[in-house]
Each structure stands twice: as C-alpha cells, then as structure tokens.
Amino acid sequence: MASYSTSEFKGGLKLMMDGDPCSIIENEIVKPGKGQAFNRVKLRNLKTGRVIERTFKSGESLEGADVIDLDMQYLYNDGEFFHFMDPVSFEQYQADENAVAEAKLWLKDQAMCILTLWNDAPISVTPPNFVDLEITETDPGLKGDTSGGGGKPATLETGAVVRVPLFVQIGELIKVDTRTGDYVSRAKA
Amino acid sequence: MTTTWQPSCSLELIRLRAGLLHEIRSFFYAENVLEVETPILCQAIGTDPYLDFFSTSQLPGNQPVLYLQTSPEFAMKRLLAAQIGSIYQITKAFRKAESGRLHNPEFSMLEWYRVGYDLSRLMDDVELLLNQFLPAERFPDPAERISYTDVFLQYTGLNALQFNLSAYSRVAEKLGFPEAIRLCADDHPAWLDFLFSHSVQQHLGKTGLCMVFDYPACLPSLARLNLDNPLTVARVEVFIDGIELANGYYELTDIAQQRSRFDQEILLRDRNGAVKVHKDERLLAALQSGLPDCSGIAIGLDRLLMIISEKNHIDEVLAFPIENA
Numbered sequence: 438m439a440s441y442s443t444s445e446f447k448g449g450l451k452l453m454m455d456g457d458p459c460s461i462i463e464n465e466i467v468k469p470g471k472g473q474a475f476n477r478v479k480l481r482n483l484k485t486g487r488v489i490e491r492t493f494k495s496g497e498s499l500e501g502a503d504v505i506d507l508d509m510q511y512l513y514n515d516g517e518f519f520h521f522m523d524p525v526s527f528e529q530y531q532a533d534e535n536a537v538a539e540a541k542l543w544l545k546d547q548a549m550c551i552l553t554l555w556n557d558a559p560i561s562v563t564p565p566n567f568v569d570l571e572i573t574e575t576d577p578g579l580k581g582d583t584s585g586g587g588g589k590p591a592t593l594e595t596g597a598v599v600r601v602p603l604f605v606q607i608g609e610l611i612k613v614d615t616r617t618g619d620y621v622s623r624a625k626a
Numbered sequence: 627m628t629t630t631w632q633p634s635c636s637l638e639l640i641r642l643r644a645g646l647l648h649e650i651r652s653f654f655y656a657e658n659v660l661e662v663e664t665p666i667l668c669q670a671i672g673t674d675p676y677l678d679f680f681s682t683s684q685l686p687g688n689q690p691v692l693y694l695q696t697s698p699e700f701a702m703k704r705l706l707a708a709q710i711g712s713i714y715q716i717t718k719a720f721r722k723a724e725s726g727r728l729h730n731p732e733f734s735m736l737e738w739y740r741v742g743y744d745l746s747r748l749m750d751d752v753e754l755l756l757n758q759f760l761p762a763e764r765f766p767d768p769a770e771r772i773s774y775t776d777v778f779l780q781y782t783g784l785n786a787l788q789f790n791l792s793a794y795s796r797v798a799e800k801l802g803f804p805e806a807i808r809l810c811a812d813d814h815p816a817w818l819d820f821l822f823s824h825s826v827q828q829h830l831g832k833t834g835l836c837m838v839f840d841y842p843a844c845l846p847s848l849a850r851l852n853l854d855n856p857l858t859v860a861r862v863e864v865f866i867d868g869i870e871l872a873n874g875y876y877e878l879t880d881i882a883q884q885r886s887r888f889d890q891e892i893l894l895r896d897r898n899g900a901v902k903v904h905k906d907e908r909l910l911a912a913l914q915s916g917l918p919d920c921s922g923i924a925i926g927l928d929r930l931l932m933i934i935s936e937k938n939h940i941d942e943v944l945a946f947p948i949e950n951a
Contacts, residue, residue: 470847474723475823
C-alpha cells in the first residue's frame with residue numbers, strides 16, 4: 438500500500454494509525470509564524486468508530502489503508518456471523534458481531550447496506566439512513582390520538598426499540614432514521 | 627464538464643478589499659511613509675528554515691535561478707540602507723506547500739518599516755492602523771500587549787525561556803497532545819511552536835487586538851536581542867480572534883549576527899533536507915553599509931479581510947484561490 442505525506446491529507450483519505458484503519462475527517466495546517474508547520478488531523482477509527490485528533494509534523498508520511506466501501510445485500514445471521522452478498526458479483530462475505538455492531542438493529546433480510554472492507558475483510562456495516570420496519574410489540578395506544586405528543590416504546594422486527602407516537606400499532610410499518618434511531622413517519626406497506 | 631471561470635469570493639468582498647487598500651494607503655500617506663515597490667522575482671531568497679518557496683527551473687546559459695519572494699523584507703532593507711526613510715509596500719508573497727483554511731500559496735502582504743522606531747512604537751502604529759478596520763462590536767477591548775513568556779506561562783504553566791524536557795512532556799500529556807513528545811524530542815523551538823500553536827494561540831485576540839512581544843531568543847528570525855534581557859528578542863506577533871495576523875521586529879542591524887543567523891538557518895535547512903539556499907549577499911552588503919535603526923512588520927491582508935468579513939476560509943476572500951487560479 439502506498440504511503441501518504443501530510444501534504445496529500447484530505448477528508449476521506451484512509452490511513453493506518455496505531456495499527457487500525459482510519460479515515461480523515463478534517464485536516465488543518467497549524468503554522469506558527471515562521472515556525473514549524475504541523476497538521477492537526479481529525480480521524481475516525483473505522484473499526485471502533487471513535488473519533489481521534491492527532492498532530493503530525495508537516496512532511497511526515499502515513500501508510501495508506503486498503504479500505505473500500507461496497508454496496509451489499511444483507512442475507513441472514515447464522516447465530517455467529519452475519520452474511521452479505523455483492524449483488525453484482527454474487528460474492529459473499531461474512532461479518533462478525535464486532536463489525537456489524539449497532540447496524541444489526543436496522544438490518545432486515547434482503548436489505549441493502551454498505552459494507553466496509555479492510556484488506557478484504559468486513560470491519561463495519563452502515564445501514565441506509567432510513568429503513569422501513571414492522572412493529573412487533575407496543576402498548577395499545579389511545580384510539581383517536583393523532584397529536585403525536587407523548588409517545589411510547591415499540592419493538593421492531595429487528596429487535597430495535599424506538600419511541601413512536603401513541604397512535605401507531607402492532608403490525609404497522611414505520612420509517613426510522615438509523616443515524617439517530619428516531620421514528621420519522623408511518624411507512625406505506 | 628464545465629470549466630469554472632467565476633471568482634470564488636463575492637463581488638462585495640472584492641470591493642471590501644479595494645476599500646481596505648485605499649484606507650491603508652491613506653494612513654501611510656498621512657503618516658508620511660513612502661510607498662515603494664520591490665521585485666517579486668529575485669536572485670536570492672530568505673533562509674527561513676521552515677519556509678518553502680517557488681523558483682524558476684534552470685534557464686539556458688548561465689542565467690541565475692530566480693525565486694518568488696516569501697516576503698519583500700530583504701529588498702526593502704536595501705532601500706532602508708540607502709537612507710530612503712520610512713517605507714511601506716503592498717505586495718504579493720509566495721510560500722510553497724502552504725494551503726488550507728488560513729493559507730494560500732500566493733497571498734497579499736502589507737509590510738512597513740519605521741526608521742527610528744523601537745518595538746513599542748511599532749506596536750502603537752499597528753494598533754492605530756488596525757483598530758480602524760476591526761468592527762468595534764466584536765472587538766470592543768483596547769489592544770492588549772503581553773510578553774511571550776507571560777502568555778505562555780498563563781496557558782501552559784511553563785517557562786518559555788527555560789527548556790525542561792520532563793516538564794514540557796508532562797504538560798503536553800496533560801493538555802492531550804502526547805504525540806508532541808515524539809515530534810519535538812529535545813528541540814526547544816519545536817516545543818514552543820507546538821505548544822503555542824496548539825494551546826495558546828486560540829485564546830488570543832478574542833475581544834480585541836492582542837500583541838505578543840519579546841519572543842524567546844531561540845525563535846529570533848530577524849529581530850535584535852533585547853539588551854535588558856538577552857534571553858529574548860524584540861519580536862512581536864499580532865493576533866486577532868485566534869488568528870496570527872502579523873510578525874514584526876526591532877530589526878537586527880548587526881552584520882556579524884545576521885551572517886551567523888543565516889549560517890545557522892542554512893545548517894538547519896540542510897539537516898531537515900530542505901532545498902538548499904544561499905545567503906543574500908546583497909542584503910549583507912547593505913547591512914555592511916549600515917541599516918538605520920528601525921522596526922518593521924508584515925501583515926497578512928487576506929486574513930485581515932477574513933476577520934473583518936467574518937469568513938472562515940481564506941478562499942472566501944480571494945477572487946481566485948489557488949484551485950481556481
């Protein structure tokens with residue numbers, strides 16, 4: 438893998454740091470007067486999702502990370518691994534619990550998502566920003582309440598629990614924002 | 627694909643710039659400071675260890691390589707040595723590999739020299755000039771003057787004049803920059819640059835102009851040593867809203883010291899693998915003949931415009947930043 442000098446740093450560049458693949462979020466040159474230049478870099482660790490800030494001396498190099506994002510179809514979970522398929526090549530990948538992490542709350546069989554591969558192995562899964570999921574469990578709400586005020590917890594088919602308005606019932610499809618875990622609206626079946 | 631030809635900044639910003647230039651020229655006209663022009667393309671270049679420059683390729687025959695100036699300082703000092711009196715210049719300066727929120731490789735600079743002024747009178751000048759541009763509602767406070775050692779102590783708890791690796795390392799860890807220990811090792815100036823830019827600068831000039839004076843002698847540039855405290859040099863940097871705006875000196879006039887600083891900087895450049903440069907012999911000859919007692923300072927005009935117009939990126943005040951030049 439090629440290495441990248443600080444002058445090539447920009448948002449989205451994938452680099453190896455402390456043994457983990459990271460993606461640059463922000464890169465700012467810090468240069469006091471006529472003094473030495475530094476690059477203050479904000480990076481996301483692609484394995485843990487954690488955001489770190491680190492300073493480099495301008496001119497330093499870091500090794501690139503062989504990371505790609507692929508559109509994949511989620512197939513099934515066999516109890517240990519989550520299985521995905523590239524809908525173009527039909528190639529299949531299995532990801533463990535660590536890689537899937539929070540995304541499993543939003544993954545329904547056959548749903549499309551983004552699989553991030555590092556050295557050809559899945560390290561994270563990003564669900565679509567919005568997903569439609571069925572409510573499998575919730576308290577019966579007050580009939581005729583369409584105000585949306587208040588709310589109640591509802592369990593979805595994937596096991597996720599979200600807060601929904603009182604008028605939404607078991608068996609209904611709802612649209613959820615996966616980035617916040619918030620109810621958006623009822624979805625058309 | 628369509629090619630972008632339009633300016634990157636708004637037309638309003640271009641008019642604001644024209645107004646600013648007019649005000650600056652009026653200020654110096656009223657102060658009897660002469661406007662001058664010096665070459666942008668020269669046969670010599672500064673030896674600053676951390677400035678990278680553009681140069682021409684080798685031309686046919688024995689024609690010298692030419693350099694785009696990183697500042698007009700040397701040529702202006704030759705005019706001063708010719709006894710022209712106080713002068714100012716509005717010009718373009720060029721620094722390679724500097725591109726980002728606060729940097730464009732080509733930028734506008736206002737540089738001036740006052741014959742007979744020491745650092746404190748130069749600061750009066752800066753205050754008088756800049757305060758007419760800074761919006762009073764955002765910067766209501768009078769200009770602050772604070773020594774480098776005081777401001778460094780205030781935000782890091784460290785003595786800037788006395789390097790102690792373990793104390794500096796502890797502070798770096800406490801402030802959340804453990805990587806400084808590897809990057810700076812036992813290099814005192816590197817530590818000062820790191821800690822100042824990461825932990826001090828952002829606090830400066832939030833409510834008014836902030837002038838930091840008397841830099842540690844290990845960051846001398848072209849400033850003269852302070853006779854009353856030879857651990858410091860008569861250098862000032864000006865900050866507003868956490869942004870470094872200007873760098874000035876009570877100018878070094880001693881030719882022996884100038885020569886030795888050139889040599890040290892060239893050595894440092896070699897050690898860092900920077901492009902080789904030569905001493906500007908014409909500047910040295912001018913110093914030999916005698917540079918009058920003077921102070922000078924350079925202000926980044928694009929940054930000043932950013933502050934006045936509350937823009938976050940230098941590209942927003944440039945008609946054609948480098949990606950669109």
